[in-house]
Amino acid sequence: MINRKWLTLMLSAGLVASLAGCGSSRNTNEERAAGSSAEQTTGTQTESGSKPELKTLNLWSKDDYNTYTLAKVVEEKTGYKVKYEMLPADKAMDKLNLLISSAEPYDVITINGEKAVYTDYAKMGALVDLTPLIDKYGENIKASISPESFEAMKVDGKIYAIPNRASEFAGSSLMIRTDWLDKLGLKMPTTLDEFTAVLKAFKEKDPGGNGDKGAPLSIDGAMATMVNVTGAFGIATSWNIVDGKLVAAPVHPGFKEYLSYMADLYKQGLLDKEFAVNKDATLKEKFTSGRVGVIPLAWYDIPGIADALTKNFPDAKYAYVPALKGKDGQAGIGMSGGFDRLTFIPKSSKHPEDAIKWINAKLDKETFKLIAIGEEGKHFTYKDGVYSPILPLFTDERGLASNYLTGIDEKLYPVYWQARVQKDPRLFAGFTFLNKEIPAEFRISDPLALAPSLPEYSKYNASLNQMINDFAVKVIVGEESTDAMAAFVEKYNAAGGEASAKEVNEWYASVKK
Amino acid sequence: MTKRTKGDLLLDTGVYLFLIALGLMMLLPLASVFSKSVSEEWAITSGKVGILPVGFQLDTLMQVISSSLFIRAFCISVGVTAIGTLISILMTALTAYPLSKRKLPGISFIMVLFIFTMLFSGGLIPNYLLMRQLHLINNLWVLILPGMISVFNMLVIKSYYESLPEALEESARIDGAKTYTILFRIILPLSMPVIATIALFYAVGYWNDYFGPMIYINETALKTLQLYLQDVVMDANSANLTNKSVDDLMNMSPEGIRAATVVASTVPILLVYPFMQKYFIKGVLIGSVKG
Structure with a gap:
């Protein structure tokens, strides 16, 4: 008898507490969101001189992005220190939803070519409009990616993502x-x-x-x-x-x-x-x-x-x-055909301008080639317009190169890419x-x-x-x-x-x- | 001793056959995964590997064990399991002790509090938000602290304590022992069977925990072994293939690697069982009868 009374009391107390909890947590979230966007604008102004560490979210890979050879190459060439994180292999998009809706401060997020997922986020207002940023900082981006591809990325006339166009075969x-x-x-x-x-x-x-x-x-x-x-x-x-x-x-x-x-x-x-x-x-x-x-x-x-x-x-x-x-x-x-990867910048990013600069730096002609297929004589040989891989170093150090490409040179990459097929x-x-x-x-x-x-x-x-x-x-x-x-x-x-x-x-x- | 009749014999044979069949049904898939992990890839592709390996080799296993992601995940899982089990078993044993004393004031209220958590929880999203506010996201303590005490395990230990004769404590008290001495020098040593069993429950639970790390751990460097395993195995799942680019498809791990990863992450916890076996059966029995 006594037990049952306690139980009812606990139940109602729990109910009240959970209701109150939900309400208050929503408030704090909004406050936090407001706070972080204010932080973000001031943050980018003060940090415009130095290069901040970028935090990126990527697809699952069997090797750690942070320790794979290319992480160092990218850091040396772009000057940005990057912390790479991975989505799980299974139900990656569910996890991404959780991360996006809890506004985790990633600077760059790369997913498979799932336009529908990307469009949803863009429509929800979760992504940074890249159109002005590309105009301002994206010289290499504009030179590498065709207007046709950008056209496919447009949501309500604005570009929110940088695509890796797939070779057609x-x-x-x-x-x-x-x-x-x-x-x-x-x-x-x-x-x-x-x-x-x-x-x-x-x-x-x-x-x-x-x-x-x-x-x-x-x-x-x-x-x-x-x-x-x-x-x-x-x-x-x-x-x-x-x-x-x-x-x-x-x-x-x-x-x-x-x-x-x-x-x-x-x-x-x-x-x-x-x-x-x-x-x-x-x-x-x-x-x-x-x-x-x-x-x-x-x-x-x-x-x-x-x-x-x-x-x-x-x-x-x-x-x-x-x-x-x-x-x-x-x-x-x-x-x-279509797109292998889409790269976007969430609103919760603390350094959207640096993120674009980083993406732009990776699309520099020489840097891009270095990331995509490596150095001539070391990772590949070039003869009669054909790039052939030098094995096993090519596989060891460039096998996972596509994971590091945020946007590609649409004219040259299909040619580079065939080195991969010659493995x-x-x-x-x-x-x-x-x-x-x-x-x-x-x-x-x-x-x-x-x-x-x-x-x-x-x-x-x-x-x-x-x-x-x-x-x-x-x-x-x-x-x-x-x-x-x-x-x-x-x-x-x-x-x-x-x-x-x-x-x-x-x-x-x-x-x- | 009564003589066994033919009917008994028949029944026994039937029971044994059934149990052997049941055992085999559980053992065979494991055996198949094990032999895949030590077979050559071509034999797996052409479906030649059943229960026995074909073309025995250990390269695949070595390749898995020497991968840096595996080693790191393995160390994290071992650490979480060891520290988690230690903390959990200590806290559970300590919680159970006062609750085993019927004279404790307000005991029924406290018990209701505990039982309440067995029946109700806040749900996933509120939990996630709570952990975030506590700055426990991407922190390995999130795997230990929220589930530190399992109420069910606590009740099992509590009922074991209750089964110990009260005279033991009384005599200790007459000899001048205080509460902590009684607990650590008399009660706990006497409760070793149930403590060992519960420790095993906790250890297996921590080792196999997949859901917690999946929700709360995003950082690659903090991924536990079960997360790593899930990634490796599910990478080839057809539902996850549809949107993969060709480069990703070319980089996919062959089946042998996946089997070897399963083996390498299951065997360590299997090795714990034989050492605990003798406590295990006794402990569960006592807990269940008195519980």
Whole structure:
């Protein structure tokens, strides 16, 4: 009895205390915020002569930013001492939200190219408007970054971030066991029909000799829209141009044909029966253990695959399938583009001007080259316009260089960057094939790569992609027929597809003019 | 001794088989991670590594153990665990002692205060704000001070104290011992089984603490081992791959490294168990019966 009375008393006391606590803490926060902004303005005035220590927040990296060789190089060249902190690898954006909303005094924050996150912060008023700062202190910034990229950064006409534009390239295609082709006396397929024929031969004649007659082709269950093959149906990227308008894959007429082609492969037993539950690792496992002969693979995964494959089958050979041509000669491999990193200055920064000066100093031509690829003769060699890395020093001291780049020289960096791809000759061969040997007209750019943040589009994009994938898997395994397509498109449009298309096309029309 | 019937035998066999199966179910994933950490990368990629390692090598483990981030995180975790356990066990034992005396004035009120904290807490955001006001963000004490005394553990020790015969204290008092002498020379030595058990609880808790450091520690130099481990493992999680740039993808750690990191951060705390085993079972039993 007594206990219960105490408990009620405690409960009500706790409630009152927590209410009072919330109220007062909000007040102190506002006071603090007001105080810090006042501090900030006075701070920058008094410190204009000396260089303060900058505090930066970066993406997770397997090495400590502060002790990696480049930290010293950057400090020597810019004259700024920098304290680097990292976001966690998992749920980085949640943590960033916490830090931004508690106004931690970071001077520079660099995140992945997630325009939506950046735009949210800019709209919330959490970021410093960089437009006047770049005009005043950003000579190198203006020389390095194209107006086109800045245009994509604009939120309500103001620039709040400095982008690292990604090199545009084809990232993956279908990898095929060429020793299997040779064994059966087949040629590398160049059209969709030839590709189907090769798969049939792989299944029937079992060149891998594993006797189980399993399907020769496997894909990742989360990526039921298969690279390269989609190109033969005109849907190489998730938005494609039809009659001067951008059309999303499921609305595109090629999507239905693609699905019926894949469903047919599945029915004939040419596509892995278990593909829907495949993860990236299972896919690689099946390919390197010789159970399947064709998988979609990114060129940066080639070294690991090649190691395992040659250990298991010393005679194994592999190559990328060229862009497969569909009925009317249509073909294509989608390219990625857009932005690798975005760098911005939060309002809580104590030294926004110094932060811009620091970013500007890093984009000085010589300094930028030194950070990006190092010294000639020590980290790289230069011959005939090609930068080749000197291993292993290049990997040891410049392997993580992209972490230190806040803004890039958009003309020179793509050339420098190829030194990175030459780390491994097998990887380089794959990269070269996809990006030099496949004719340019078959390498399809992502039309949305340089779009500014489109709120409707980014709101629905993830859920719509999930929807498309789920539907594609269902059709391929025969659970739904392609006749369900019309109903699906309706559902897709209602779930935000139509709103996205409207917004995307409004933007597209505005840049095409 | 009664004779075992066939039914008993059957039941025993069934129980043993079930327990062995259950044990294996828990052991096998661990064994698989362990063998991945000592296998060669090509074997992992092609899915050849199951329970036994393929192409035994220790380079991956050595590479993980010699990484400066790992060493620093490891030292921090060891430090927090050692100091935290020491402080926690001392404070818990000291708190439990007066509360084990039924004659203590206002004891029911004080007990309600303690029990209250078991049931209710301020929630994450108020806690974060509080820690910030206390300047405990990016301070390792934040991992120790707020959770210094676990009320549950305190109750276990308290009930153990209560189970000790009162005559012991009376006789000590007659011999002229004061309260602290009684506590440190008589009560605590007698309570070693439960103290050791609770110490193990605390140690494992501090070692495995992931949530606290994730929320309160931003500075790279102060990251604990569990944070480091989470980073290494989750870096390859598909949800975190979508926005990665190619450079980041090229720099990703292979699966062998991830497995080795798991092993290197789990084994140390596993080594503590055998030393505590004999206290462990006894202590929990006594606490639970009297609790």
